[in-house]
Amino acid sequence: MAHATFTAEGQNMESFRLLSGHKIPAVGLGTWRSGSQATHAVVTALVEGGYRHIDTAWEYGDQKEVGQGIKRAMHAGLERRDLFVTSKLWCTELSPERVRPALQNTLKELQLEYLDLYLIHWPFRLREGASRPPKAGDVLDFDMEGVWREMEKLAKDNLVRNIGVCNFTVTKLNKLLGFAELIPSVCQMEMHPGWRNDTMLELCKKNHIHVTAYSPLGSQEGGRDLIHDQTVDRIAKKLNKTPGQVLVKWGIQRGTSVIPKSLNPDRIKENIKVFDWVIPEQDFQALNSIPDQKRVLDGEDLFVNKTEGPYRTVADLWDHED
Numbered sequence: 001m002a003h004a005t006f007t008a009e010g011q012n013m014e015s016f017r018l019l020s021g022h023k024i025p026a027v028g029l030g031t032w033r034s035g036s037q038a039t040h041a042v043v044t045a046l047v048e049g050g051y052r053h054i055d056t057a058w059e060y061g062d063q064k065e066v067g068q069g070i071k072r073a074m075h076a077g078l079e080r081r082d083l084f085v086t087s088k089l090w091c092t093e094l095s096p097e098r099v100r101p102a103l104q105n106t107l108k109e110l111q112l113e114y115l116d117l118y119l120i121h122w123p124f125r126l127r128e129g130a131s132r133p134p135k136a137g138d139v140l141d142f143d144m145e146g147v148w149r150e151m152e153k154l155a156k157d158n159l160v161r162n163i164g165v166c167n168f169t170v171t172k173l174n175k176l177l178g179f180a181e182l183i184p185s186v187c188q189m190e191m192h193p194g195w196r197n198d199t200m201l202e203l204c205k206k207n208h209i210h211v212t213a214y215s216p217l218g219s220q221e222g223g224r225d226l227i228h229d230q231t232v233d234r235i236a237k238k239l240n241k242t243p244g245q246v247l248v249k250w251g252i253q254r255g256t257s258v259i260p261k262s263l264n265p266d267r268i269k270e271n272i273k274v275f276d277w278v279i280p281e282q283d284f285q286a287l288n289s290i291p292d293q294k295r296v297l298d299g300e301d302l303f304v305n306k307t308e309g310p311y312r313t314v315a316d317l318w319d320h321e322d
């Protein structure tokens with residue numbers, strides 16, 4: 001269930017309660033491929049847009065810029081305790097002894113004392129310097145239990161408020177739940193009307209794990225152009241909203257938090273104006289019926305080597321569940 005609060009900008013901001021008791025704001029700013037412009041985007045989002053939730057990752061190479069943006073927003077009067085900052089453990093660090101140093105490096109880059117959420121970015125371990133696509137020997141065994149135990153210690157030591165995973169399957173999440181002492185608070189997955197991934201959403205709901213929908217607009221270059229989808233466009237026109245707002249709202253109405261990325265100040269501010277209206281049931285169902293369900297981020301380039309295992313096809317990565 002979403003809870004409503006008001007930010008200083010008068011923006012009605014909904015949030016979801018996590019298993020840990022903390023609240024995750026329903027809309028966050030994505031920062032993948034934001035590069036040197038991340039600082040400006042973060043300041044715009046936090047200071048002008050009323051955002052309180054920022055999503056980054058070591059792999060994005062922009063944590064320093066994101067950290068500078070957060071710092072500037074705090075100089076402008078925001079309190080750290082009002083912000084929800086997420087980062088992610090990259091695949092080269094997926095061995096128990098590398099987890100804590102990776103988090104410490106992330107905190108240093110972000111100039112923060114703690115994260116609100118630390119996620120395993122992908123459930124595949126990569127050799128440092130791995131090629132894209134990977135060469136033989138680039139994809140290594142992943143000690144899921146050992147890594148999760150270290151993530152749990154970070155939470156116990158209050159270096160992170162919540163821990164979670166991204167890009168998991170039913171098989172992998174059930175495996176994790178079999179040994180976890182601390183259940184993941186959040187599972188971050190690709191989700192938009194072109195890839196609903198109902199199975200994972202249902203499994204997470206059943207286990208009280210909150211889902212954050214990434215690539216909610218269909219992702220960036222090479223992604224799926226949902227902004228110009230005729231169903232999305234028709235509903236946007238009918239509701240007098242933009243296609244971006246309809247896509248963000250669809251995710252929130254499914255009970256997920258949503259992290260649209262934008263570098264454009266107008267679109268950053270537009271994407272969070274989604275709290276004083278609803279998508280009527282009939283239109284919501286029309287968005288739930290968009291055909292050609294397909295992932296954009298299938299992980300092929302990162303983890304599949306067609307001739308040398310362990311993952312020779314995209315289906316292997318997703319445990320043949322799609």
Ligand code: NDP
Nearest residue numbers: 030031032166214215216217218219244260261262263267
């Ligand atoms: P999104 O689905 O958020 O789409 C971003 C694209 O849409 C950009 O090209 C942006 O361009 C454009 N855009 C933004 N707002 C609007 C709007 N209102 N109207 C029209 N176009 C718009 O893509 P991402 O793949 O970046 O996903 C969002 C975030 O999710 C990432 O940035 C990252 O933080 C996270 N993520 C996590 C992953 C994981 O493995 N855990 C994987 C992928 C993403 P412009 O900047 O010009 O506005």
Ligand code: 1BO
Nearest residue numbers: 032057059297302
């Ligand atoms: C390779 C990273 C994908 C975006 O999270």
